[in-house]
Amino acid sequence: MPIVVKIETCNSCETCIESCPFDAIVLKDGKAFINEYCNACTTCLTVCPEGAIIDKPDTTARPAAATANLADYKDVMIFAEQRHGEVASVSYELLGEGRRLAEQLDAKLIVVLLGADEAAAQDLIRWGADKVILNTDKSYEQFNDDVYSEALYNIIEEYKPSIVLAGASAIGRSFIPRVAARLRTGLTADCTSLKIEPETRCLLQVRPAFGGNIMATIVCPDYRPQMATVRSKVMKKGKYDETRTGEIIKLSGAAISSATSVIEFVKEVSELSVDLHAAEVIVAGGRGAGEKGFKLLAELADVMGGVVGASRSAVDEGWVPYCHQVGQTGTTVTPKIYIACGISGAVQHLVGMQSSDIIIAINKNPEAPIFNVATYGIVGNMFDIVPQLISSIRNIKEN
């Protein structure tokens, strides 16, 4: 284990025990002891007042199985997913991000598209791809883990990209791990930021951990490709250029046969569904709003031309359906204006809305963490504030 405690120096203060995000430090014979949960994140090194915890370099060589020739891996690859023939919007967002990374690495941006047509491939080029590897065969239209894994694995083996990105959608989250396992490489789920480290040219992958309470930077230094998934709405789309040209490489042939098959698809759309993604104004309520409060919030959303959002607590209470939930396990939103009423601002909620342009927080409790991210904060009872706001805005709109 590279992280070790110098027993002589440890004064048993237990500061490190509390600081460890992985629960990896315990008290053993009165001294700190690092157990199997250690991830070598080095947090404890910085908190130990005695400097008793050190990062001892691993003297044994890295396993021989590490990717032999890292330099052979160059380009940036994106898996563009389609469902029912339509390319998912997260794919265009990945193109924006992938373009940026490719330029920093002076590499090409390659997109893999299975089961869609040539027009969709052309469109991906206009959104920033240099090359699209396309298989139009019908057998790829339906998502199948075995089939998709096999296809993407073979393409990666042939093209040797340095980075592979995919959407953290139901499809991406299901089959990309299989591909990473087969390639014997790392995969980081749900990244919120991707950067190239200038010295090493490694991909720095930032993602929330522990229910979004902290962020972690993950690297994959010895294996290629470096793989990551990203949720929709986290990255910004690139520029669409009508005149952009690129290469389409057509693969032919049907998919391999698989032990699993999709018998039918059942579409489920709630009649109450809302499009939180498209909304420019979101008026969101939490436990503090109560069922009554949501009536007010619907009215406010209406006069502002927006839609209603909610914290998980409000959804759990049954005041609004799940499709309104904003946050880590709900939708990630980036409206122009986000109004949070009676929402405390738990990190799981914040990760889903903190990129909004303007955040207005209305909360009774001046200590509520929501005020940490608020552009404008109002300490007060939402039942006093919101009706005022509705009538003021109504007045403005009428004049």
Place this chain on the structure above:
Amino acid sequence: MNIVVCIKQVPDTSEIKINPETNTLMREGVKSIINPYDLHALEAAVAIREEIGARVTVLTMGPPQAEEALRDALSRGADAAVLLSDRAFAGADTWATSYTLAKAIEKLGADIIFCGKQAIDGDTAQVGPETAEFLKIPHISYVKKIEEIKNNKIKVHRMMDDGYDVVESSLPVLLTVVKDLNDPRYPSLKRMVTAKIADIVRMDKDAIGADEDSLGLRGSPTQVRNIFAPPVMTEKVMLEGSPEEQVESLIGKLREIKCL
């Protein structure tokens, strides 16, 4: 029929808070629980046993204290429990975790392997599919309903972003499950008593015949570079006065930046 349920012991993340001054986690009083999704996986396995007969083994990789989670699982209906514990497993990322679990499952033998959709401490949702890949068997993610198990085949509903797929697979198969699948039962008093004294099978790296270069921190392709508190925005204005005045100044601000 042999069923293996992979469970993970996790800190109850809903109780974790960050100390804003030191940027470290405050885990005082945070208890360890079985990953909530894994309880649904266990419930599904026990329900299958009750319907068509099976032997349900819970499996976890973790430090010795993970035994607690296994005993909890026994009290919720599992027949046997296996603890994969070895210093060499320490610091495993999802790749090395899946490799290790797969090695153990090969030894145990299984027709159906259940995992939770994700573990709430990491939220990666990768261990299930990666384990299936190591075992060279199919997997189906986000299972929200098991329709039937018949003639060495299983038919389930897989939750997708826009509805659900009805998917059929041959056995053996690995399933990852979502919370809609069932309502997990509580530990029964009788089972709690037997779970306390039940034998836990312990396996280390030699028992599963693992390749040392694929284990723990050493075998993990990914590394945690650092950990930090989520960024907070600096620009902020608190609006003062009576509710009327607060609303008035908010309207003023919004008009200033042409949002109204």
